[in-house]
Amino acid sequence: MPPVTQLNVELLRRLSEIDGVPGREEHVRDLVVAEIQGLVDEIREDALGNVVALKRGTAPDGERKKIMLSAHMDEIGFIVKFVDDKGYLRLQNLGGFDTRNLFARNVTVWTKDGPLPGILSPGGRPVHIATPEDRKKVPEIKEFFVDLGRSGEDVKAKVRVGDPVTLDQAFREIGDLLCGKAMDDRASVFVQIEVLRALQNAAPTHDVYAVFSTQEEVGLRGAIVAAYSVEPDIGIGLDVTLAVDTPGVGPDEAVTKMGEGVAVKLYDSTMISTRWLVDEFVALAEDKRIPYQLEILPLGGTDGAAIQRTRGGVPTLTLSLPTRYIHTIVESIHATDTQAEIDLLVAYLTK
Incomplete structure (x- = not known):
């Protein structure tokens, strides 16, 4: 056919x-x-x-x-559930994630005034100063935060609890695969x-x-x-x-x-x-x-x-x-x- x-x-x-x-x-x-x-x-x-x-x-x-x-x-994505005094965002996940796939990701926070780019990462020590136990640990969603590169005051003025957060990725064709x-x-x-x-x-x-x-x-x-x-x-x-x-x-x-x-x-x-x-x-x-x-x-x-x-x-x-x-x-x-x-x-x- x-x-x-x-x-x-x-x-x-x-x-x-x-x-x-x-x-x-x-x-x-x-x-x-x-x-x-x-x-x-x-x-x-x-x-x-x-x-x-x-x-x-x-x-x-x-x-x-x-x-x-x-x-x-x-x-699958997130919504903001807390903004701390330094401007870091904590998240509520919407859907199931394997957190091993969430390290150092570009994200977008969708505020009432428009999108803000951010970086998603888990809290803790980077590999250069991590202990052997740190390196083996798989973090939970509650340990991740979003860094918007702004002051706490600026973030609190722009971001509300409940604002959506999405992962960024461009679509690609890879051989016969359609990937994104x-x-x-x-x-x-x-x-x-x-x-x-x-x-x-x-x-x-x-x-x-x-x-x-x-x-x-x-x-x-x-x-x-x-x-x-x-x-x-x-x-x-x-x-x-x-x-x-x-x-x-x-x-x-x-x-x-x-x-x-x-x-x-x-x-x-x-x-x-x-x-x-x-x-x-x-x-x-x-x-x-x-x-x-x-x-x-x-x-x-x-x-x-x-x-x-x-x-x-x-x-x-x-x-x-x-x-x-x-x-x-x-x-x-x-x-x-x-x-x-x-x-x-x-x-x-x-x-």
């Missing part, structure tokens, strides 16, 4: 580099709404900031089902936008509700609200998953492999995908010769779980993009897998 659309890498770059921690997704939301204007029949924003876009299907009234897709706009921050889950936001674009040329059979959700990283909160409102007949979560096909990990723990296709999730710690729906997607992928792989993720969850549990329950699965280095600023996806997910979704929605 030829690809239904060519990857718009420039849009993916913009989505990766834009900032939006849970509860403060407004920059991402503005970009999403601008991109989908004219691609759908309705766009609305709900009380939690979700974007809910409707693309009506071609089946007769009374026969159309509601198919809900959901990809989350938020990225917030691929979890802007890569799926990108897929969802490109699916809506492709549906301009091949209309969906049933009504498609494309949800760009908020606050997934702190408990699937946006998708819970959106699914309750939409009342879908079928749910499809869109997210990333581990691809630990790298040195130091055995193949039995890799979860997925880069470049081998979109992952059809069977299980994670928040949901078991509906089996008949899994079988339908697998059969379609094989019929259309779209590369796919099956996924079992020991720990983690997606918006699919929120959809599946809404009201009386919804048949649901999640499609995942294999991703290396998840929850870092160098999250990497593969062009082949991304194209496969777009193609499979379009094939399903138009069959």
Whole structure:
């Protein structure tokens, strides 16, 4: 099957580099709404900031089902929880971090008057004067601070408790990999936008509700609200998953492999995908010769779980993009897998 659309890498770059921690997704939301204007029949924003876009299907009234897709706009990050007298900021994390990946990072603090550049580092001695015990220690989030290079008085005048703090990273293409921050889950936001674009040329059979959700990283909160409102007949979560096909990990723990296709999730710690729906997607992928792989993720969850549990329950699965280095600023996806997910979704929605 030829690809239904060519990857718009420039849009993916913009989505990766834009900032939006849970509860403060407004920059991402503005970009999403601008991109989908004219691609759908309705766009609305709900009380939690979700974007809910409707693309009506071609089946007769009374026969159309509601198919809900959901990809989350938020990225892991921080908010300011304390400003000390010297102007150093202490942080509350929003989402899960491996603190070994947070040493000496450039960050941006988003104040009411605009962004301020800063440096994130843990407290303690640098390596030149550290003891052997210091060097072995893995710091906790509470030990990290942000240095804004300003006086305490100046910082307190500019920064408020609750201001978002995001990690800085430029998007890069590395061979076949597309690498940057917030691929979890802007890569799926990108897929969802490109699916809506492709549906301009091949209309969906049933009504498609494309949800760009908020606050997934702190408990699937946006998708819970959106699914309750939409009342879908079928749910499809869109997210990333581990691809630990790298040195130091055995193949039995890799979860997925880069470049081998979109992952059809069977299980994670928040949901078991509906089996008949899994079988339908697998059969379609094989019929259309779209590369796919099956996924079992020991720990983690997606918006699919929120959809599946809404009201009386919804048949649901999640499609995942294999991703290396998840929850870092160098999250990497593969062009082949991304194209496969777009193609499979379009094939399903138009069959």
